[in-house]
Amino acid sequence: MPLDNAAALEALKKVMDPELHRDLVSLGMVKDLSVDGDAVRLKVELTTPACPLKDTIGRDVEGALRRAGFARVEIHWGAQVRSAPGVAQSSLTPGVKNIILVGAGKGGVGKSTVAINLAVGLARQGAKVGILDADIYGPSVPILTGLDQKPTSRDGQKLDPLEAHGIKVMSIGFLIDPEQALIWRGPMVTGALVQLLRDVNWGELDYLVLDLPPGTGDVPLTLAQNVRAAGVVLVSTPQDVALADVIRAKLMFDKVSIPVLGLVENMSAFVCPHCRHETAIFDKGGAQAAAEKMGVRFLGAVPIDLAIREGGDKGVPVVAGAPDSPQAEAFLSVARNVAGAVSTQVLKAPRLPVIGAQPRA
Numbered sequence: 001m002p003l004d005n006a007a008a009l010e011a012l013k014k015v016m017d018p019e020l021h022r023d024l025v026s027l028g029m030v031k032d033l034s035v036d037g038d039a040v041r042l043k044v045e046l047t048t049p050a051c052p053l054k055d056t057i058g059r060d061v062e063g064a065l066r067r068a069g070f071a072r073v074e075i076h077w078g079a080q081v082r083s084a085p086g087v088a089q090s091s092l093t094p095g096v097k098n099i100i101l102v103g104a105g106k107g108g109v110g111k112s113t114v115a116i117n118l119a120v121g122l123a124r125q126g127a128k129v130g131i132l133d134a135d136i137y138g139p140s141v142p143i144l145t146g147l148d149q150k151p152t153s154r155d156g157q158k159l160d161p162l163e164a165h166g167i168k169v170m171s172i173g174f175l176i177d178p179e180q181a182l183i184w185r186g187p188m189v190t191g192a193l194v195q196l197l198r199d200v201n202w203g204e205l206d207y208l209v210l211d212l213p214p215g216t217g218d219v220p221l222t223l224a225q226n227v228r229a230a231g232v233v234l235v236s237t238p239q240d241v242a243l244a245d246v247i248r249a250k251l252m253f254d255k256v257s258i259p260v261l262g263l264v265e266n267m268s269a270f271v272c273p274h275c276r277h278e279t280a281i282f283d284k285g286g287a288q289a290a291a292e293k294m295g296v297r298f299l300g301a302v303p304i305d306l307a308i309r310e311g312g313d314k315g316v317p318v319v320a321g322a323p324d325s326p327q328a329e330a331f332l333s334v335a336r337n338v339a340g341a342v343s344t345q346v347l348k349a350p351r352l353p354v355i356g357a358q359p360r361a
């Protein structure tokens with residue numbers, strides 16, 4: 001067989017994306033293919049810049065092309081985050097490709113800490129990201145980002161989100177006294193949430209991370225009726241009492257047809273910074289077992305750690321403040337796994353009309 005574009009494409013059709021279980025050519029990931037003698041050059045366009053399997057894909061592409069007879073293989077990388085068909089055209093947030101919910105069965109398990117580090121982690125890997133603090137009864141994103149100014153509006157219609165650590169940020173905590181929302185009835189809460197989605201200038205984003213209130217209630221239901229989220233990341237500590245709640249939360253998301261992207265174990269074992277001894281304060285490994293039981297993906301474990309708590313209190317998430325630390329790497333790995341899960345979800349999504357409200361003219 002001559003060494004030409006057709007031969008290279010034939011070889012690339014045998015390379016499967018290990019996450020998406022389809023070949024790179026039919027996924028439209030092969031771009032700018034050119035052959036010159038026994039040299040081949042191409043761009044592989046990943047479905048997310050935070051691709052967890054980039055190295056594996058690179059090795060597989062090179063191997064397949066070499067086996068086809070190419071002596072020199074030059075791979076360039078790109079990324080184009082995709083969204084499920086129809087999502088962008090008919091949603092409250094037209095420029096947002098994927099909405100990722102972060103939820104927990106109970107309070108205090110570190111849901112907001114995971115949400116902010118996930119958002120900053122996705123941005124650090126090259127994605128355009130925003131975070132919306134939808135935890136209307138207990139907004140913690142202002143503290144976690146160190147932001148406290150009031151958002152303003154340049155166009156007199158939509159509020160401009162604030163920015164910190166490379167992401168766009170909006171929280172009900174910027175707009176009202178947090179104690180005020182505590183006495184809100186359900187419809188006020190859901191109304192505020194719809195406004196925070198629709199009436200904020202989110203612009204073009206690959207991912208909008210939504211920090212949900214803990215437990216089950218009106219907010220997930222409102223979201224299910226108004227946005228087509230890519231899915232929900234569930235956060236739990238490893239001990240049984242938290243896991244029982246997260247299993248209940250999963251059932252609730254199933255009921256409202258929001259896909260569960262997977263489960264994160266937060267406050268996993270404590271590693272002593274002095275002697276490296278590991279202590280399983282809240283137990284360890286429980287979430288992985290629970291994820292298997294629930295039939296959802298395990299997205300990773302984050303240790304209980306002083307730097308994570310201090311970063312949160314100072315408004316500098318550890319992923320931004322100490323990006324090369326093992327603590328940050330734990331969150332970055334979760335971010336890559338979440339990005340992979342979103343890509344898988346997007347490709348699985350049926351081409352259905354999107355439920356819910358239309359953008360305002």
Ligand SMILES: Nc1ncnc2c1ncn2[C@@H]1O[C@H](COP(=O)(O)OP(=O)(O)OP(=O)(O)O)[C@@H](O)[C@H]1O
Pocket residue numbers: 104106107108109110111112113114135138140214266267268302303304305306308309310312313
């Ligand atoms: N892995 C961790 N290591 C150490 N401290 C952590 C970790 N994760 C969260 N924390 C700390 O635990 C406290 C609660 O975290 P966070 O506010 O993220 O929880 P939450 O589940 O969102 O709570 P709520 O339900 O009240 O919104 C914070 O002080 C935070 O800094």
